[in-house]
Amino acid sequence: MFAIKPINQDFAEQIQSKIEQKTKPLGALGLLETLAKQIALIKSSREQDKVFSVDDKLAIKQPTLLIFAADHGIAEEGVSIASSAVTQQMVLNFLNGGAAINCFCRTNNMALRVIDAGILMPLEHPNLIQQSLGQSTQNFSQQAAMSLAQVEQGIALGAQVAQQQIANGSNLLAFGEMGIGNTSSAAAIMAAVLNLKAEQCVGAGTGIDQTALKKKTRLIQQALELHQEKLHQEKPYQEKSNQERLNHLLNILACVGGYEVVQLVGAMLGAAEKQCMILIDGFIVTAAALVAVKINPNVRDYMVFCHQSNEQGHQLMLQALKAKPLLSLGLRLGEGTGAALALPLIDAAVSFYNDMASFEAAGVEVEV
Amino acid sequence: MFAIKPINQDFAEQIQSKIEQKTKPLGALGLLETLAKQIALIKSSREQDKVFSVDDKLAIKQPTLLIFAADHGIAEEGVSIASSAVTQQMVLNFLNGGAAINCFCRTNNMALRVIDAGILMPLEHPNLIQQSLGQSTQNFSQQAAMSLAQVEQGIALGAQVAQQQIANGSNLLAFGEMGIGNTSSAAAIMAAVLNLKAEQCVGAGTGIDQTALKKKTRLIQQALELHQEKLHQEKPYQEKSNQERLNHLLNILACVGGYEVVQLVGAMLGAAEKQCMILIDGFIVTAAALVAVKINPNVRDYMVFCHQSNEQGHQLMLQALKAKPLLSLGLRLGEGTGAALALPLIDAAVSFYNDMASFEAAGVEVEV
DSSP: OOOOOOOOOTTHHHHHHHHHTBSSOTTTTTHHHHHHHHHHHHHHHHTTTSOOOTTSOOOOOSOEEEEEEEOOGGGGGOOSSSOTHHHHHHHHHHHTTOSHHHHHHHHTTOEEEEEEEEOSSOOOOTTEEEOOSSSSOOOTTTSOSSOHHHHHHHHHHHHHHHHHHHHTTOSEEEEEEEOTTHHHHHHHHHHHHHTOOHHHHOOOTTTOOHHHHHHHHHHHHHHHHHTHHHHOOSSOGGGSOHHHHHHHHHHHHHHHOOHHHHHHHHHHHHHHHTTOEEEEOSHHHHHHHHHHHHHOGGGGGGEEEOBOOSOHHHHHHHHHTTOOOSBOOOOOOOTTHHHHHHHHHHHHHHHHHHHOOBHHHHTOOOOO | OOOOOOOOOTTHHHHHHHHHTBSSOTTTTTHHHHHHHHHHHHHHHHTTTSOOOTTSOOOOOSOEEEEEEEOOGGGGGOOSSSOTHHHHHHHHHHHTTOSHHHHHHHHTTOEEEEEEEEOSSOOOOTTEEEOOSSSSOOOTTTSOSSOHHHHHHHHHHHHHHHHHHHHTTOSEEEEEEEOTTHHHHHHHHHHHHHTOOHHHHOOOTTTOOHHHHHHHHHHHHHHHHHTHHHHOOSSOGGGSOHHHHHHHHHHHHHHHOOHHHHHHHHHHHHHHHTTOEEEEOSHHHHHHHHHHHHHOGGGGGGEEEOBOOSOHHHHHHHHHTTOOOSBOOOOOOOTTHHHHHHHHHHHHHHHHHHHOOBHHHHTOOOOO
16 A cells, blocks of 8 residues: 555664774663664664765654544543543634643644544635545445545545655654544454453443443443444465455454544655654554554554553553653643644754764763 | 751642542543642742642752762772773763763753762863862771761752852752762661662672672672671661761761761752652662661652662662653662752643643543
């Protein structure tokens, strides 16, 4: 579907050696060292046809957060603390600059774009990117959430909007979402991809009580059974051909996905095709990341995981993705808040890589 | 010693209510909500004589990081990966802008001041604040690290330099340190304050091997025994009078402290007296915070804990201080790096408190 190159490892040793010569004990900057190395490797990969030098400065250009918003038929079952009307209201809040993500993008100098991927009650607004796949998905506990054609269209539209930002000068894209009911879709996707029971994947979302949580779990398990003919994994992904794997994943998205989720999957694949850094936030965006990585494992090389939520389901997905997020602040809001909050850590990693003195330059003794 | 007011709780409910009316599920911003509330409470306490309103904007003014540097007699035993000469070399690196902390202060717009609290080989530099208590402490495995008079002088000097920054317009001070051998001093202080064995407090510091770690543990246990007459806790702190508690803590600092540690303790007490926010970083700064809080528990109200290191000793101190740090990045560098990296999270908390829309203002439905 997408031509995604893995990170070029040719400069890995040189980059590591540059980091080790900085005036600090070996490894003393922890996760920031891993991050700096990844950013440098991505740069070296992008420039593999030109002459890459470890002495070149790294730079994050026009960091941009894309929020994909959509509604979910499953919300009519009462699986969320709010009604679908709130999706539209919050989209308007984003456009007016009043949400948490607006505050965090402002303080951290990140551009924000809001996309209607399929909200129930459309909005006219000059700053809203219109690429709706429909006014809410179907209720996936009773039928498929969308058609395979919509999945494919959504992936193409997501990739297109991501690549547009890159064409305009961004080399880092972060992703967020808004959609009442979308933790249910994400949990069902996760269960289908990782072959887990609903109860291992479902959490309290933004804060439902125990009764609602039980209902949500039951509905998702029911949905997994309803769609089992398409979701059933007759063999593990590693034994499937690329085409079989892709078909299975597209079917998962059609059965239990969301319009924002499919566009997120497309945006990640599209960003990775352009060798752009990808910031992954919370539960829903991570479910999209899981699908993107299963579609094309090379996408993983471009991803930075930003926030570890307290939800067990999120932790299981992060394990499956071999991800160790930068932050763990107990956020459970979505919107891409974890990604926006992590941007200063990325700037810090770039800064020490670029500007920190080496032992030699600073005249500091090294132990041998 | 210092007149430190506890945080005024009169506005706690109003502040909490303001946070709960923001357009997000209850508690969905996790630790950032706790942080915003603390910052607002500190402001309300500072302004208790004037009219405080929850509608007033919070503001972090001239955030400043103070690095206290000093040398340790214990370093001659080979408890560190580097020799004492490196303390001076790193101080010069700070002054020349080449260290990790310089990079992080630059990217996060934090001012940096470097203080000679007692390095072995003094430096002449226009930007170095000179308030040395001596050229390295004594080797505390053989004798007291310093005199009680030096402890008292150090606390006064630390308070003075902190209060000078506040007089110049800062309302947030972060603390860092540099001193080869200072994890040994911090571990010994921690053991004496919390009445623990050396082995529960000692870690690999910036990266010594198992042999050196065993030696470090043995030396610290030996020091605790050597000084046991002064360090012995015949009754717990809560049963001691203020004067008994203070005497015990000052004796701990004299026996096993460091010149940078005593100045850090003074700086925290001095900052809290002026109701200034205090950012606490890693192992050594946390040991100083532990002493400051034991001297005057009200100091705790002004502290924000920034980084949780992987060292078991650090975790035990944080538990004793009931602290849940903002970051956990696997840093083990000191210098105040964790505090500088946490500043954007504080800015984010201020930003959402000030600028995020309420449900009413944004026209978003609230669940009842």
